[in-house]
Amino acid sequence: MQPIRVMIVEDDPMVMEINAEFVSKLSGFELAGKAFNGKEAISLLKDIRPDLVLLDYFLPDTNGLSLLQEIRTNNYPMDVILLTANRDPEHIREIFRAGVVDYIVKPFRFDRFQTALEQYRYTLRKFKENRPLDQADLDAIKGIRPYQSEVLVEELLPKGLNDRTLQQILQFLAGQEIPLSSEEVATGTGLARVTVRRYLEYLEKKGDIVMDVQYGSVGRPINKYRL
Template sequence: MIDVLVVDDDFRVAEINSAYVGKVPGFRVTARAHTAAQALATLERAHVDLVLLDHYLPDETGLTLVRRMRQLGHHADVIMVTAARDVATVQAAMRFGALQYLVKPFSFAGLRVKLEGYAALRRTLDGFGGGGGEAGQEQVDRIFGALRTAVAAPAGLPKGHSAPTAELVRKVLTEAAQPLSAHEVAARAGISRSTAQRYLKFLEREGRISLTLKYGDTGRPEHRYAWAEPSTARNRPV
């Protein structure tokens, strides 16, 4: 089980993020903090694998907190979860060692993808002895690629679905400027309409895409699909 500390100055947002974490298998929230001082105190007394960290805290910034964590010897991994979207902050987060960066507002699916990627990274590292021993270039590439695995394709694809096709559909939707019909997805992906519909239905059930209806003058409404991250927001920025 991966123990998570949720850090956000807004009590309501912290509760929402904690509820999201609790819905992802293999993760549990062990504590919530609303200031940097509370977060450090939690790290001193409790085991934490992962910190979901807001940047805008009342006593110091999230990035400053990450730097202090490392200075004090706290090795918990960090995923930034914040409304801060300026490039300087994103770049600083990378330099300070944040593994992922999720911009508010976001959906449950958006956070789940980041968590799944983190879990994939831990599984990969565990496969190499949990940090012991040495790794060749192939092993290093697998470690660095682990965080991207869950983003490329949903975990737990049902029988008859392939990760490359799921990734192709995801790429078509994320690159589209507006919602697409199943026919349009099929044409852009180079797959049959029935295949496109099958993957779109699966991704909708998984919460990865949003469905809207386009009504014409006559006949049934047309189903149109859009990638749900990060535009389908159920979490408000603070």
């Protein structure tokens, strides 16, 4: 799959650079353009046609909702994630009605940013498979799991494992295009390698993920995991 082209709309230069750096840390994404106000944004998105727009709400000449509505009115083929300090419930409701794939409240950490973009990549890959999507596919795209009480889930897991960490690892793997080793998963999730290995072994035994054994020219074979 070609790199996902990202455009950032943000009026604060420092925040712009942080977000651009976050994009650069993620494989499979490339920064296609930057805009510091609404006028620049409309001109640039017409020209570069990004796949994804990371949009602030508070802009010097407009706001994110108005810009989002203009994108939708003109049927520009791109998706939008709001990265903003705006917490007004009525504004947020209107923004979701206008069509965004995610809404991230500032200030945010890199792991939340990473989750949003990896979930978007997973969604895009599903859409490009060119096959009918079933309910399980749609639930995975929306991050919906069948309801189970948290207590019941914890009881069903082996001792020492918890559902939150399990879902963190699964969500990370969902955004990957190639099998990864336990060390690579640990690096990507920020978890300890020993911890990650236990969860990967459990998920592989359950059949939730697949283990590929890869042999190099020298040394021991490496176990790599994928959904």
